[in-house]
Amino acid sequence: MKLQARPFFDAAGIPNDLAPIAVEPSPMLPGDWRSLRPVVDRGKCVKCAVCWLYCPVQCVIEKARWFDFDLATCKGCGICAAECPQRAIAMVEEAA
Numbered sequence: 001m002k003l004q005a006r007p008f009f010d011a012a013g014i015p016n017d018l019a020p021i022a023v024e025p026s027p028m029l030p031g032d033w034r035s036l037r038p039v040v041d042r043g044k045c046v047k048c049a050v051c052w053l054y055c056p057v058q059c060v061i062e063k064a065r066w067f068d069f070d071l072a073t074c075k076g077c078g079i080c081a082a083e084c085p086q087r088a089i090a091m092v093e094e095a096a
C-alpha cells in the first residue's frame, strides 16, 4: 500500500495537525467554571508566601497584611490551601 502525504495546511491556511482548541481558543476564564475558591483567614495569614510559591497559575496577590487571590484566573485546585503552613486558606464552594 502506498502512503499519501497529507497537505500540511488546509484550504483556509490552518495547519492540519492542530487540535480544534488551538484553532479556536475558548474565551472562558477559570473563574467561569471553578467549583471551589480559596478564602484567606486574614487573622491567620503571616505572609510567608508559601501559597504564592505553590500556586500553579500565579494568581496569588500580595496585600498590605495578607495574601489574596485573583479569582479571575484562580482555577480552584486547592494546592494553596493544602500547602499553607498556617491553615489560613479554606476552599469554599462557589455559589450555584
Ligand code: SF4
Binding pocket: 040, 044, 045, 046, 047, 048, 049, 050, 051, 052, 066, 067, 083, 084, 085, 086, 087, 088, 089
Ligand atoms: S501560605 Fe498561608 S500564611 Fe503563608 S502567605 Fe499564604 S495564606 Fe498566608
Ligand code: SF4
Binding pocket: 037, 038, 054, 055, 056, 057, 058, 059, 060, 069, 073, 074, 075, 076, 077, 078, 079, 080, 081
Ligand atoms: S486554588 Fe489553586 S489556582 Fe487558586 S490560588 Fe490556590 S493554588 Fe492558585
